[in-house]
Amino acid sequence: MTTGEGPRRGRGRPRTPGAEERILDAALAEYGEHGWSGFTMDAVARRAGVGKSTVYLRWSDKDALLTDAVASHGLELTAVDTGSLAGDLTQLALNLLRHFHGAAGWAALRITFDTASVDDRLGDFAEAVNEVHGRQVEQICLRAIERGEMAEDIPITAVTETIYGAAMVHALSERLEARADSDVEVEARARHIVAMILPGISTMPGTT
Amino acid sequence: MTTGEGPRRGRGRPRTPGAEERILDAALAEYGEHGWSGFTMDAVARRAGVGKSTVYLRWSDKDALLTDAVASHGLELTAVDTGSLAGDLTQLALNLLRHFHGAAGWAALRITFDTASVDDRLGDFAEAVNEVHGRQVEQICLRAIERGEMAEDIPITAVTETIYGAAMVHALSERLEARADSDVEVEARARHIVAMILPGISTMPGTT
C-alpha cells in the first residue's frame, strides 16, 4: 500500500524480504498491547529485530506505519451473496462482529476514530475503510432492491450505519465487560440485529 | 468521580474554586483542537492560566485529566418520556446524534475506545458511560413493554447497541467527510433510524 511496487532492479543490497511483514506484525502487536499512547517506533523496530531507519525507509511516520499495519490485516471483509437480503445482512453482521472482535479489526476501529478527529492529518485510511465498507452494503441493498425485497426510499447509508454501529458497539461492550461471546452467541446476535432492522426496510411487512 | 468529595475541612489554603473547571475546559478544548497527540499538559496549564503543579495536584497524569475532562461534559444525556416508544427513541437518537457531533461527546467516544483497549488501565470511565447510557434505553424499553408497545423477547442490549451504533457511525461519517448536518437533516436521520428498527421490536407489525 505504501512501498510502491518498483521491480527493485537496482544495484546494491536488496531489501530484506521478511522485514516488511515482520514490522507490520510488530506494529500491530505493540498497538494492541499498549494502545496509542504506548506505541513507540523504537519498540516496534526492536520487536521486529530491525533498525529504526529501516522502518522510516518504508513509512514516513508513525501514523503511516500504524495505518498500514492495520490496513494490512484489517480489510478482510469478503462480500457475500446468499441470494436473500436477510441472508446477506446476517452474513455481513456476522462478519462485522467477528471483525471488530479480533485485534486487527479493533485496531482499525480505533484508528478510524483517531484519524477522524484530527483535521490537519490525512484521514486517508479512515476514508478508505469507510468507502470499502460502505460499498459492501450498497451492493447488498442494490441487489435486494432489484429482487424487490427492499423498499427504494430507504437511505442506504442509514442501513450501513445501523449495522456497522450495532456490531461496533457490541464489540465495545464485550471489551468493556471483559467478556468474549461464544460462536453461538455471536450468531444469535447477528440474527437479532438483522431481525430488528429487516422489517423496517423490507417491502413486505411482517417478514423475518 | 473526580477527586473524592472530601469536605476539604483541613488546614492550609483551600484549592482555588474555579481552577478545577477551568482546567477541565482547557483540556477539552486542547483535545478537541489538537487530538491526542498534540495534547500537552503544559498547554492545558497555560490555557487555564494555572501552574503545571496545580494540574498534577488534582490529576495523577494526562489520561486521568483527559478522562475526567470528558466525563465532566460527556454525560449530559437527559432522559425523556414522550409517552410513546417511537417518540422516546426518536428523541434519544436525536440527543445521541447531537451528542456525538459535539466536541465533548466525540471526545468521550474516542476515550471510550482508547480506555477499552488497554487492560492495565482502568476503564472506569468507559464502564460508567456504558452503564449510564445503557440504563437510558433500558428505561425506555421497560416503559414501552408496560404499555404493550414492545415485544418482551427483544434483547434490550441489542436495541441499545443498534441506536447508539447508528448515531456513532453517523457522526463518524460526518467527520470523515468533513460535513456538518443541518438541524433538519439531523432530525430526519433520527426519524429514519427509529423507523428502521421500530417495526422489528414493536408488537404491532406495520406500525411506524
Add this chain to the structure above:
Amino acid sequence: MTTGEGPRRGRGRPRTPGAEERILDAALAEYGEHGWSGFTMDAVARRAGVGKSTVYLRWSDKDALLTDAVASHGLELTAVDTGSLAGDLTQLALNLLRHFHGAAGWAALRITFDTASVDDRLGDFAEAVNEVHGRQVEQICLRAIERGEMAEDIPITAVTETIYGAAMVHALSERLEARADSDVEVEARARHIVAMILPGISTMPGTT
C-alpha cells in the same frame, strides 16, 4: 543580623521564642548533610517543626537564611593575647584549624566562596567574615610591631592570607582524605605553620 532587634512591642501574638534558633540549627544541619544543592527550605521547615511561612517571615530567601545560619555559629573566633607574636599566631592557627574542621566553620567557608562568586548577590556576609577575621591578625601584628617583634614592612594582609589559607587548605585535605586529625596532630600542625612563616616576618633572623 537580619531580624532587626525591634522591641516587638506591638499588639498581636509575639513570635515563638525558640523558633528562630531551631530554624537556624535545622538549616545548618541540612546544609551540612546535603550541601547547597540538596538544601531545601521545605526540609528546613519540616526539620524545625515549623511552617514555611514562619521561615519566610524572618528571612527573605534561602541565601539569607543560610547566611544567617552560618553566621550565627560561624564567627566564634576569640581574639587572644599571649604576649608574644609566636604565641598569638600559634593560638590563632589552632583556632582556625579547629574552626574550619567543625561543621559551622566549614559551612561558613563554603558560603564565603559561594557568595563571593555571584556578583549580583550581596556578599555582605562574606565581607563581614573577611573583615572580622582580617582585623584579628591586624591586631596581633600591630601588637607585635609595637613590641618590636615584627618588621614593619610586612604587608599584614599577606600574613592573614597565609595563615588563614594554610588552615583552610589543611581542613580541605582532611575532608578530601576522610581523615580527622587528633588534637596532638592539630597542635603540631599549628606550630609548623607558624614556624614556617615566623622567620619570614620577624625582626630577628633565626628565631623560632
Add this chain to the structure above:
Amino acid sequence: MTTGEGPRRGRGRPRTPGAEERILDAALAEYGEHGWSGFTMDAVARRAGVGKSTVYLRWSDKDALLTDAVASHGLELTAVDTGSLAGDLTQLALNLLRHFHGAAGWAALRITFDTASVDDRLGDFAEAVNEVHGRQVEQICLRAIERGEMAEDIPITAVTETIYGAAMVHALSERLEARADSDVEVEARARHIVAMILPGISTMPGTT
C-alpha cells in the same frame, strides 16, 4: 577522566566531535556568569547549540558536567624548574595566583569545596586536583632537598597547604573587594608569600 577512552569503533553514528568541547565551554561560561544556582542544563545545551539529551548522553547529571567542565580547564598548572627553591616557589605562587584569579581556576576551587562536603558524592575530581597539585610542591621540595637548600624535617604538605592557601585566600579577597590586581601587584604578592615562608623552610637562616 571524562567518558572513558573507548575507541568508539562500533557501528552507528559517531559522536559529534566538537560537541564535547562546546558543551564544556558553555558550561563553564554559564557557571561563570550565573553561579551554581542559575546554572541550567537547558541553558548550557542551548548555548552549546545542542539538544539536552546529547548532554545527558555524556554526563549523568549537572554535577558531573560541571565537575568535568572545570576539570577540563582547571588543571593547567605546569611544573617549573628554575634551578632554585626560591625561584620555583615564586613561579608556583605566581601560577596559583593567576590560576585562582581566572574563571576556571576559581570555579575549580568552588567545586572542590562543594564536592569535599558531600560524602555520598564522589569527590573524585577534588581528590584528583588535590593529588596533582600536591605532587607539584613535592617535586619542588625534593629537588631543593637534593640541592641542600631545604631542611629535611619540614613536612611537605604544610608547605603545599601554606602556598596554596595563601594564593587561594588572596583570590578570595580580590573577589570580595571586587578588585583586580595588576600584573605587578600579583608578582609582588607572589614574592611576598615566598619571602615569608622561605626562611622558615630553608637550611640557611637569613636567606631571601
Add this chain to the structure above:
DNA sequence: GCATAACCGAGACGGTACGTCTAGTCTTCGA
C-alpha cells in the same frame, strides 16, 4: 471581656528546572 492584630501550621498556588523518554533525522560501518 472582648475586639484587634500579629503570629503560627498547613498546604495550594504560578513558575521553572530537573532528568527521562520519544519522534524523526542523520551519519557511520558492514553486508
Add this chain to the structure above:
DNA sequence: TCGAAGACTAGACGTACCGTCTCGGTTATGC
C-alpha cells in the same frame, strides 16, 4: 545500495522546589 546501530535536535513528560498566598487557629495587647 541497503540495513543495523546509534547519536543527533526538539520538546513533552511527571517530579521537586522556590517564594507567595490564603486558610483556620492561637496568643498576646489594648480598649
